[in-house]
Amino acid sequence: MYLYFLSQGLTFTQVVLLEVAYNLTTLIGEVPTGYISDRFGRRPSLLIGSIMITLTLIGIGFASSFFGLLVLFVCWSMGYNFRSGSEDAWLYDSLTDNEWSDRFAHVRGRGEAIALVIGAGASVIGGYVAGFNLAYPFFLAAAIMAVGVGVVLTMPEPTSYQSADTDRLQFRESVDVIKRTIGIRRIRAFVLYYFVLFAAVLYIISIFLQPVFETAVLELGAPEGTVEPLLGWFYAVISLFAAALSYHTGKIYETIGIKGWFLTVPFIIGFGLTTIWFVPVLAIPVLLVSRSVVETSRSLAIQHINSHVGTVGRASVLSAMAMVSSVTVIPFQLGSGIISDVASPLLALSLAGIACIVGSALLLVVSSPLQSTETTVKAASD
Template sequence: MRRYYAYQALSSAGFITPIFTLFMLARGLSYSEIATLSAVVAVLVTVGEIPTGYVGDRVGRRNSLVASAALLVSSLVGFVWARSFPAFVLLYALWAVGLTFASGSDSAWLYDTLAARGESGAFTRVRGRGQSVRRGASVVTMIAGGLLYAADPTAPFVAAAAVNALGIPVLLSMPRNEGYADGAGDRLTAAEAAGVVRRALTRPALRTFLLYVGLFFGVVSASNTYVQPVTVAVLEAHVAALGVPEEATLGVLYAGFTGVAGVASYHAGTVEDALGVRRAVLFVPVAVAAALVVPASLSAVALPAFFAMRAADALLRPMASGYLNDRVAGAGRATVLSAASMAYAVLRVPLILAGGVVADAAGPLTAVAGFGGTFLVAAALLGRFASPVVAGSPGGVAEGS
């Protein structure tokens, strides 16, 4: 677990997080082009999630994580020299494939490692604390990233690549799951893996859940694109009065976002024990979506809404991952979890594309409010047909059934 936490700390992209959209705008891209790039990531994630999850189930979750880290480092280095839209498409593609190699395997590795020790019930707590460690590291790197950007716009990318590269030897030192100890891996064929995914994602206990939480995660992902320009607009007068570069202020603000998210993630297990997954998943997204609508008419509320959005996302991701892990059998775990990530990507693509058009036409605040309103309407419609979270005892999907 110590090595797992070390890997989480070294897998942060905190150096580039507070300045990424500003960097892309400075390189001459429009909001629509940035949204298109985000959509490219979402599409590639959609296409690549199940194949890379299957690779994780075949070659081992740890090896899949190593491949992910190598691809992400390559992408980060490429941003130093990229100038054209096609170059950014290539780098986004590398980033997307890197994400798919990690999206199911990291959760599957942790769940199976804990299950081998008879501690699968601790998944939400450990996963949440791991994410908290990652965000804690990001607090430091985000502040540094804003300052580095003010000195040299490419410096945050060099720093992020170096830190992520350090995570590769840490990953290689982590133990393999028991099924991969002899190098054989779990022996699901491609056809069996497809059957596991089909049975898992069509079950009522998971189908509506994936639609509901996937839409919320999509709203958060799409809104994150506009946090930087909205924040600059809200704080511009104050920053100008102090004579402080906006980029440096963004680094501090993003550190605050991440600190709040880290606290929420750390206590995900506590909240789950106190409220239960059902109440937390049903009510937290609705409250946050409502908060995102308000800044369209009262811009000063934007920053508190962004803090709430980051905290809710950090709180719910370990719960959602635990809910899915409890209902998926071991051999196809990474494949099914990758399929869930694929479903999330499908849901966020139209949000991202529509948001870029709205932001160019009416401004980023209007786009963010539109995301919140879309979720509220969709949640109300979905709730009329089925509960997003099904109560009852979990059960894995048997590989051979």
């Protein structure tokens, strides 16, 4: 995607502005779309989101200007707004129907593992297709997303959602559920630790992975025309590593736990990013590890949040978490875009690594975000 944008003549700052527009739309749209999911159902919300994303992908493949892409990124964000909280809320509620809610991280991890393995093959194909035209992978992605629209139509609403009293749910009540969840001190601290800091760093890595990878492989002597296929293979390897981790999310949750994971992984990623400014070729293994931990980290974080909120308002709370990330990542995006244009993306990622180490350490000292708690937030109808 980012190589495609750069080939269209966009600067790093303009690419980052597209991401800023995406995240500002998330800020505005996440809570209202979460309320729609809580009020009218998970499936309608997922259906609207899937249709919007399909149409947006087609539009991006035809776009030829910064302003056209800007509009499309707003639409893309709205599509994911409708899906973001609804997906995990649907899964958690479906597991609750069978009294398996404590296995959310395990089941979500296995599902993501399957998706990532399939994505590995898609990455290789996409890399070669992009070698012909960087717009073609967007059309292929749109076709696959259209199949997803059909899949959503076959998904039933969970019984626990249907039996909840959502018909009278008011928007103000959804906001109250969010406030009560954030009102738990340790949850609030965890939101700062993961959704504000670590998630923002991982997001920045995703933006600059492609130009940094290009710099690294060219320095290693790869011919310039082979970058796109090599990038496709690299994404495939990332997907396989991520799939292996995601497949064992349940085991990670049961053995080292949320605390053990988040006490170590942010510091490993931060240290790795810091080194690539000095040794650029290290970017390849660092990017591999950094991108591989994204889904497992997200699954564990959502498991932690889910355990503190009831069925009614669940999608709103999860959407609010996405909203928090979308707001706080904006300064990271703007700063890293400017630094990349003035110096290089390598320096931007190295500084992000330093911010990850220092910020994580300060939060651990000041707010104890990973201390366990038995407090549970109940929704208004519980």
